[in-house]
Each structure stands twice: as C-alpha cells, then as structure tokens.
Amino acid sequence: MKIIACYSNKGGVGKTATSVNLAYAFAAAGKRTLLCDLDPQGASGFYFRVKPSKKLTEAAFFKDVERLTKAIRGSDYSNLDILPANLGFREFDVFLSRMRNSRSRLKKALKAIRADYDVILLDCPPNISVLSENVFRTADAIVVPVIPTTLSERTFEQLVDFFLAHDLPVKKLHGFFSMVQGVKALHGATIAEMQSRYPKRFMKTQIPFASDIERMGVLRAPVMVTAPTSAASKAYEALYLETAQRVEGE
Amino acid sequence: MTHSNDASYSLPLAAAEGLAQEDFGKFTATWMPEGDDSDLTVLDCFDLPLLRSGRLLLEIRNTLDLLTADGQILTQTAQRGGNFVTDLPDGPVKRALGDLSVLRSLLPVGTGKIRRETLTLRDDEDKVQCRAQLRQLITADGGALLVFVQGLRGYEKARALMHSKIEAAGGKTFDDDDLFARLFPGRVAYQAKPEIVIASDEAAFDIANDIIAAHILVARANEPGIIADHDTEFLHDYRIALRKIRSVLSLFKGIYEPDQTEDLKARFSSLMAATGRLRDLDVYLMEKQKYYALLPVALHGGLDMLFNRLSADRKEEHAKLAARLRSKSYAKEIEKLERLFTRRKKLSRGPKADLSAHGYASTLIWKRYDKVHKIAAEIGPNTDDTEIHALRIHCKKLRYLMEFFAPAFPQSQVKSLIKPLRHLQDTLGLFNDYAIQQVSLAAILHQLDERPESGALELAQSIGALVAMLHRLQIEERAKVMDGVARFDRAETRQRFRSLFREGH
Numbered sequence: 001m002k003i004i005a006c007y008s009n010k011g012g013v014g015k016t017a018t019s020v021n022l023a024y025a026f027a028a029a030g031k032r033t034l035l036c037d038l039d040p041q042g043a044s045g046f047y048f049r050v051k052p053s054k055k056l057t058e059a060a061f062f063k064d065v066e067r068l069t070k071a072i073r074g075s076d077y078s079n080l081d082i083l084p085a086n087l088g089f090r091e092f093d094v095f096l097s098r099m100r101n102s103r104s105r106l107k108k109a110l111k112a113i114r115a116d117y118d119v120i121l122l123d124c125p126p127n128i129s130v131l132s133e134n135v136f137r138t139a140d141a142i143v144v145p146v147i148p149t150t151l152s153e154r155t156f157e158q159l160v161d162f163f164l165a166h167d168l169p170v171k172k173l174h175g176f177f178s179m180v181q182g183v184k185a186l187h188g189a190t191i192a193e194m195q196s197r198y199p200k201r202f203m204k205t206q207i208p209f210a211s212d213i214e215r216m217g218v219l220r221a222p223v224m225v226t227a228p229t230s231a232a233s234k235a236y237e238a239l240y241l242e243t244a245q246r247v248e249g250e
Numbered sequence: 251m252t253h254s255n256d257a258s259y260s261l262p263l264a265a266a267e268g269l270a271q272e273d274f275g276k277f278t279a280t281w282m283p284e285g286d287d288s289d290l291t292v293l294d295c296f297d298l299p300l301l302r303s304g305r306l307l308l309e310i311r312n313t314l315d316l317l318t319a320d321g322q323i324l325t326q327t328a329q330r331g332g333n334f335v336t337d338l339p340d341g342p343v344k345r346a347l348g349d350l351s352v353l354r355s356l357l358p359v360g361t362g363k364i365r366r367e368t369l370t371l372r373d374d375e376d377k378v379q380c381r382a383q384l385r386q387l388i389t390a391d392g393g394a395l396l397v398f399v400q401g402l403r404g405y406e407k408a409r410a411l412m413h414s415k416i417e418a419a420g421g422k423t424f425d426d427d428d429l430f431a432r433l434f435p436g437r438v439a440y441q442a443k444p445e446i447v448i449a450s451d452e453a454a455f456d457i458a459n460d461i462i463a464a465h466i467l468v469a470r471a472n473e474p475g476i477i478a479d480h481d482t483e484f485l486h487d488y489r490i491a492l493r494k495i496r497s498v499l500s501l502f503k504g505i506y507e508p509d510q511t512e513d514l515k516a517r518f519s520s521l522m523a524a525t526g527r528l529r530d531l532d533v534y535l536m537e538k539q540k541y542y543a544l545l546p547v548a549l550h551g552g553l554d555m556l557f558n559r560l561s562a563d564r565k566e567e568h569a570k571l572a573a574r575l576r577s578k579s580y581a582k583e584i585e586k587l588e589r590l591f592t593r594r595k596k597l598s599r600g601p602k603a604d605l606s607a608h609g610y611a612s613t614l615i616w617k618r619y620d621k622v623h624k625i626a627a628e629i630g631p632n633t634d635d636t637e638i639h640a641l642r643i644h645c646k647k648l649r650y651l652m653e654f655f656a657p658a659f660p661q662s663q664v665k666s667l668i669k670p671l672r673h674l675q676d677t678l679g680l681f682n683d684y685a686i687q688q689v690s691l692a693a694i695l696h697q698l699d700e701r702p703e704s705g706a707l708e709l710a711q712s713i714g715a716l717v718a719m720l721h722r723l724q725i726e727e728r729a730k731v732m733d734g735v736a737r738f739d740r741a742e743t744r745q746r747f748r749s750l751f752r753e754g755h
Contacts, residue, residue, distance in 0.1 A: 049376060049377035050377060051373075051375065051377070070404070073405065074401075074404060074405065075402070076378040081404075220376075
C-alpha cells in the first residue's frame with residue numbers, strides 16, 4: 001500500500017482539485033483508494049457529495065482508530081472511498097501535537113485501514129504544522145502543486161528548506177506546475193527557472209488554468225467524470241500516470 | 251467498495267413490477283437500463299457446480315458475467331480457445347472459477363433473454379448511498395429476477411432499507427434458493443451420486459433394484475456427453491455407475507436367482523468392457539504433464555512420440571465407442587436393462603431377497619470389514635504386492651457397501667468411518683496406478699517397430715526412463731501404504747465398526 005500526500009504550504013493552488021482527480025484516477029485504474037480529507041478548507045469530500053459525519057466533530061474522535069474507520073464513506077465511484085473532513089480535523093492536528101512524542105501516531109491510525117486499500121491519498125491543510133510533519137514522515141510521496149509565480153517559487157523553497165532542516169528526504173517531494181496560463185510570459189519564465197533549479201523534483205505534467213476545473217464546485221464531481229475529454233481531464237490523467245510511476249519506481 | 255454483507259437475491263419474475271413501485275422514503279430511487287435486452291446462455295459444468303454453489307455464469311454477446319452469492323457481478327471477455335476454465339483468458343471471472351474441476355468443461359445449460367437495470371438510492375445531496383443491479387432472466391419455461399445489492403461503505407441505513415424492501419418482495423438469498431428449478435422448471439439436475447432413500451426394514455431385493463435403476467439412469471445421462479466428447483468425466487461417471495451396479499450384483503449375494511445374477515453380471519460387464527481402453531488412454535493423457543516433469547528435457551522427444559501415438563489411439567477409440575453408443579444394438583440392450591429394473595416383473599427373487607436392509611447390510615459390511623482387517627493386520631515391509639492389490643479391492647467393495655446402505659444407518663457415524671477408509675483408498679489407488687502404468691508402458695515397448703527409422707529407439711529410451719521413475723514413486727507410495735493401513739486398522743476404528751455393524755442388530 002502507498003500513501004500519497006497532496007500538499008502545499010500556500011492556499012489556492014489547486015491542491016484539492018488535484019487530490020480529487022488523482023484519487024479518482026487511481027481508483028479508475030483499479031486501485032482500491034481512500035481519499036482522506038485533512039484540509040478543513042479544502043472540502044474534497046464536498047466534491048464527492050459526502051456529508052461530514054456528526055460523530056467526527058467530537059474532540060475525542062481520533063483517540064479511537066476504530067471510530068476513524070467508521071467515518072469512511074463510499075464514493076459514487078468504484079474502488080474509491082472518502083474519509084470526509086470536518087471541524088474535528090483541527091483536533092486531528094491538536095491531537096497529533098499532544099502526541100508529540102509519538103510521531104508514528106498517524107502511521108498507526110492508517111495501519112488499521114491499510115489492508116482495505118492499495119492507495120491512501122491525503123488532502124493536507126496548507127500550513128507547516130505537526131500534522132504536516134507527520135504526513136511528510138509517513139507518506140511515500142508528497143505531490144506539491146506550484147503556480148509558476150515568484151511567490152510560489154518562494155514557498156517551494158521554504159518547503160525544501162523545511163525538509164532539509166528536519167532531516168526529511170527531499171526526494172519524496174514531487175512538484176508539478178498548477179493553474180498554468182500559457183499566455184503569461186512570467187509563467188513560462190518561472191517554469192524554466194524552477195526546472196533548472198530542481199531538475200529531479202518537478203514532474204513533466206502541467207495542469208492548465210481551466211474553467212472546467214473551476215466548475216467542479218458546481219457539478220460536485222471530478223473533472224475526469226464531468227468533462228473526460230477536456231484538456232484539464234487529460235492533464236490529470238497524465239499527472240496520475242507520472243505520479244504512479246514515481247511512487248511505484250521507489 | 252465491496253462489503254461482506256452485500257448479498258444476492260432471487261425473486262419470481264413477477265416481483266419486478268412491485269419493486270419498481272416501492273417507496274424508498276427519504277431516498278430518491280432511480281432506475282437506469284444497462285444496455286439493451288440481450289440473448290443469454292447459462293453456462294455450467296454437467297454436474298452443475300456453479301448453480302449448486304449459488305453462482306450463475308452467463309454468456310451475453312461477447313462477455314461472460316459471473317453472478318455471485320455476495321452481491322457481485324464479475325465480467326470479462328467470453329473469447330476463449332476451448333470450453334475448460336483453463337482456456338479462458340485471465341480475468342476476474344476466470345479467477346472466481348478457480349475451484350472448478352480442471353477436468354470438466356463449461357457447457358450451455360440453457361438459453362434465454364436478459365434485461366439489465368441498475369437501481370440507485372440517492373440522498374438530498376444527490377449522493378449515491380446504495381446501488382442494486384437487477385437482472386431479469388427469462389428462459390423458455392421459467393425465469394427469475396436477480397438482485398445484486400452493493401452498499402457503499404458508511405451508508406448502512408440505505409443498504410438495510412434496500413435489503414428489507416427486496417426481502418419483502420419475496421427475495422431469497424442465493425444460498426436459500428434453487429436457481430436451477432427457477433430457471434429450468436421440470437428439468438432434472440444431473441446427480442452423479444443419486445440419493446436413494448432406504449428404510450431400515452425395507453427388503454434387500456427392493457434396495458438392490460433401486461440402486462441399480464438409479465445408476466442405469468446415471469450411466470444413460472452421460473451417454474450424449476461421451477459421444478460429443480465434451481470432457482473425460484462423462485465416461486468416468488458412466489463407468490463408475492456401471493461398476494456400482496456390478497458390485498451390487500456381486501456383493502448382494504442371494505438377492506436374485508444365481509442364473510439371473512450371472513446373466514446380469516455378464517451383461518453389465520460387457521457394457522463396461524467396451525469403455526476400458528478409452529478410459530486408460532484418457533488417464534494417460536491426463537498424466538501428460540506429470541510424465542514430462544519426471545524426465546529430463548533430453549528425453550522429452552521420446553515422450554512427444556509417445557503422446558502423439560496415445561492421442562491418435564484415443565481418437566480412434568473414442569470414435570469406436572461413440573459409434574457403439576449410437577448403435578441400435580446398444581440402445582436395445584440398455585433399454586432392456588432399464589425396463590427390467592423399473593418394471594421388476596422379470597426379476598427372480600433369490601433366497602435372501604426378503605431380508606431387511608439393516609440386518610442384511612450389517613452382515614455384509616461386517617464380513618467385508620473383517621476381511622480388510624485381516625489383510626491389513628498382515629501387511630508389513632515384505633508383503634507381496636498382490637496382497638496390497640487385494641486389500642485395495644476389498645476396501646473398494648467395503649466402501650461401496652457402506653455407501654449403498656448409508657441411509658439405513660446413523661448418517662454421521664457411517665460418514666466418520668468412510669473418511670479414514672477413503673484416505674487409505676487414496677494411497678492404495680496411487681500405489682496401484684503406478685504399478686499399472688509400468689505394466690502398460692512395458693506393453694507399448696513390446697509393440698515397437700524395430701526398424702531404425704521408426705524412432706523406436708528414442709521412444710524406448712523415454713519409456714524405459716519413465717518406468718524407472720514410476721517404480722521409484724511406487725516404492726515411495728508403498729511406505730505410505732504402511733502408514734495408511736496403520737492409521738485405518740486401529741482398535742478404536744474396529745470397535746466402531748463392531749458396534750455399528752455387528753452389535754447393532
């Protein structure tokens with residue numbers, strides 16, 4: 001089983017759209033997939049019409065792994081289940097910080113559901129916290145969407161620095177360019193610059209800035225379902241293939 | 251994703267309409283057709299292992315659908331090189347058929363039409379909470395509505411509601427339903443081992459007649475399959491049925507007048523004799539891979555020649571037997587025998603015809619067991635092979651007697667005695683097979699064409715090596731025979747035989 005985290009320390013970069021479509025693509029390829037919505041603002045569960053469970057809002061929730069597995073919901077698509085987000089995930093973070101001395105806590109929680117899935121995809125909140133550090137240690141790969149702007153360039157740098165400072169393997173980071181607008185000269189220049197600076201850390205696939213992706217919020221389904229022939233959908237398919245290859249290649 | 255509590259239901263066809271009008275409360279139910287109505291063929295082996303285990307294999311256009319008891323419909327291409335499971339391309343259906351006998355081919359059981367639909371329950375956010383796949387199967391004389399419920403993880407209420415609505419509409423789970431009877435009413439499902447009801451005070455004469463009549467039907471049911479050469483099990487079952495009849499005639503002494511007994515024995519033996527050579531060849535060809543594995547690659551050329559020869563012989567033998575089974579003289583003879591045992595007017599009662607089943611069987615079984623025990627007690631490392639063969643024959647006769655009369659005794663006790671007996675028989679059987687194979691391979695050697703260009707030398711080398719290997723295997727098996735005998739011939743087993751068959755009457 002592989003754990004893939006979708007993470008960005010900057011908001012609004014298309015992280016949740018990536019999680020949703022990647023999870024869908026893994027499932028469609030026959031992998032039993034669980035998408036964990038750890039981002040209270042991201043609402044990848046929303047895109048799958050999954051209501052947050054009331055039980056999940058209880059603070060004590062994550063003391064009990066069994067109750068975590070009970071919160072899992074089947075999506076409308078075969079092979080794909082969702083662990084929906086809710087306010088309680090703030091407690092997830094707090095809970096993990098309390099467990100400071102036991103950093104493998106997340107791993108332990110995931111172990112219980114390991115047997116059921118081939119791929120666990122984590123849609124992570126956009127900050128660097130104890131939770132994200134836990135995720136970095138646990139995940140086999142961290143997929144990082146980066147908008148090709150100067151600001152995003154700096155946040156990616158910060159992420160790499162964080163990895164180096166905390167003795168985390170940088171090779172787990174798999175960046176890709178998100179919300180790319182071909183007409184913008186700045187985008188093209190930034191992409192070239194970052195690729196030469198981190199030649200191994202960036203995947204080839206670029207996800208275009210597309211209205212089809214924005215409409216996901218209205219249609220509440222992966223763009224790979226609502227507009228399978230669109231450029232956006234094809235780009236996610238390519239991203240899935242590249243990610244799968246990098247994860248399997250380890 | 252799939253769940254352990256997903257389930258498959260079967261309902262009368264008429265239930266479809268009522269279900270379509272069901273109110274699913276807070277859920278919105280939508281019905282979506284899945285493709286057009288299609289022709290279908292139900293596939294199974296002749297002895298119906300799929301239908302009997304709550305599975306339904308359907309060929310619909312170019313796909314194979316396997317409908318399972320746990321709510322799943324598995325699908326893969328129907329294109330295949332032959333009709334055995336091993337001929338199917340790799341896929342979910344093939345994998346789920348892994349328990350079927352490799353010796354049995356998949357055959358059409360019947361045809362019909364199929365209508366496919368999906369029923370989906372959604373909540374107020376338009377989220378799917380439960381799905382059910384519906385299959386209406388319409389055959390010539392019957393039909394069924396099959397429903398496969400697939401709940402989604404975390405939506406137990408919707409799933410429970412779906413289950414309760416289907417059960418209220420008359421749904422029975424696959425395990426509790428006779429799918430064969432629903433789809434093919436009035437047809438008799440093939441039973442290689444027919445169940446024969448025996449009352450313990452029933453006359454031995456009637457029991458013998460019942461067993462023989464039932465097994466003539468078993469033999470006859472296999473005739474078309476032997477002629478069509480679907481698989482080798484048809485002939486195998488045919489022969490077992492005839493062998494059982496013959497053993498009734500020889501084991502149930504004094505049931506019929508001696509002259510009639512002799513006449514019947516001869517007639518059934520001659521039916522059986524015509525099949526022997528083909529069965530031997532079938533067994534050889536089944537062992538093919540094993541033979542190749544036994545010899546080094548350098549000797550495989552000779553095996554190729556051997557198996558080409560055996561295949562050609564088999565083809566010839568099969569044609570001969572098929573012609574015989576289709577002949578008027580065969581039909582006349584088997585129909586005569588069939589009539590004899592259904593009408594029973596021309597059967598002459600022997601001196602023991604009127605003994606009651608229980609007492610009669612007890613005596614026979616105890617005597618036979620005693621023989622087995624006496625030989626078994628004598629068997630040691632230096633015992634002659636002929637003694638071991640004798641033991642095998644007695645064990646076989648004992649097993650038949652116990653199986654014939656099992657219904658007249660407490661079932662569980664007979665079963666628990668048959669089990670160790672069967673273990674011993676398996677070991678003895680293997681020992682015997684190795685011996686017979688050596689003898690018949692040697693016989694092939696004697697028929698070889700001695701001219702150098704015939705390739706006889708290469709063939710002879712391979713056969714020689716094979717005989718040596720088989721001899722080694724036989725010696726290994728012999729050591730196991732000693733173990734098997736020791737395990738069967740225990741004081742405790744003897745006591746159980748005694749109390750059931752000697753003191754019980």
